[in-house]
Amino acid sequence: MVHVGSHQTDHPAKERASTVGSTLIEAVEVSAGYDNRRERTRLIALRDISLTVTQGEFLAIVGPSGCGKTTLINMIAGFVKPLSGVVRVRGAEVNGPGADRAMVFQDYALLPWRTVERNVEFAIENRRGYVPKAERRRRIADALGLVGLVGFEKSYPHELSGGMRQRVGIARALVGEPEILLMDEPFGAVDAMTREAMQAELEKIIAETRQTVVFITHSIDEAITLGDRIVVVSNRPGTIREIIDVDLPRPRFDERNDVKRSARFGEIRSHLWALLSDEALGAKSGSVTQQEGETR
């Protein structure tokens, strides 16, 4: 396996609409792993990750499967505590989930016994701070309007297609107006056509709501079309292989300006492809050492 030290490329402060490019999320030399108590080993998922995400930025994370992408997003969400290093949001150390961060899950994670509107309401009914009923209704309606689910308020998740379920997942994440939207392969389980349509809609929605997004994906094209920057994570234990600036104009899903056919898109694409296939091959040849177990 090629050893690549984590490094960080400087990037110009992103100017997106009115938001100033101040640091919102910050990971400093973070390592994470999972203990296997039976075998008394610890699987190191991520090693020495340092990363900053500026406000209003759309950060895409790509990497081979099992490289620890999900662990990284789980640490930002506050599910997973780092073994060493620190993750900060707005300068404060992350100590668990919070209302400032919402997540969209690959498997939707909707409550099957709740209707669409009650699923969306789930995001704003648990935390302290009473929101009046009328205000809730309005916010739910807004969120459902944003994702194009008007008319499906009373439907149950099992009555909807995969793409529509994920719209519910996105509406649920947006309804609490979080600063940060964490998306863990949100379109991984929907079909290719729906996927394209939903990428376009996501770009439109984010342009309106101005969330900072951390977006995990397997798809190189998805990362380029959506991301302001792309973080390439290496094989396990995941380290940052490279950070790529995507200097393509927005909106990227505009009929008059087909970003996917531009020369720059092709360049970034082949560069990413080279990096990732390198990692994929590394995964094969390095499969013996992949366990990376550390006896405690």
Place this chain on the structure above:
Amino acid sequence: MTHVVPADQSTQRAAQTETITVSRYAPFRSTAITIVNLAVFFLIWELIARAELINALFFPKASAMFAAIYNGFADGTIWPELSHSVSNFMIGLVISIVIGIPVGLLMGASRIADLILSPYVWAMASLPRVALIPLLILIMGFDNSMQLTIIVLSAVFPIMVNCMAGVKTVDPSLLRAGRVFGTSRLQTYSKIILPFTLPFVIAGVNQGIARGLVGMLIGELLGGGGNGLGFLLDRAGDQFDAPMLYAVLILLAIMSVGLIQSMRWLEQRAAPWRDTART
């Protein structure tokens, strides 16, 4: 798949529906089939019995069986025993539910409770119920409480084990969603774990009913209490009263099918999201 705006806001669901023509009799079709089916069954039974292919001592005519049911109700031999069995069973089931559900939920939620209780629960859940009869008679005699105890001991463990399984198999991504959206410990239980477990609870009660009926019968057959449908069955056997034997069996079948079907109805009501996954 861009913005879907319903053409008609008055219909709450935007999913387009068209009216189709269905025969007026369609809802009754399955009922009709069942009735014809049963009628043919009893008719064939009657014909075989009349042909005396099988000794009438083991195989009475269907008409004789129906006559036994009718006469049994008319002269008051069946009704007291039936009501004794049904009320005993219902009391036993309620006790089993009241004990089984909370203990099962506790075992699912708390590792310590599971570790402490599971050896006993599994031993009791797998031990054949009949084996307990001599001990229970020794403790409680031929009293009604012995019959009730065997019902509870039969029904409570399947309920417990299913509730435990329900809590343990809660979809982890739902729990993650709960954490993201700020559920407290209590809210995690009330909004995620309990609704998720509900179908398991119902399945457990279903099994509890099936096992409880067995418990009820062995209690009445072997307990020597002198009442209940089991007693009626026992006496009919001793008196070579084949029509009565069959009559009691039919009553038992109706009772168990009725209970199981009502639970299935309840299950579909309680967990409508599951029906597309199954049927």
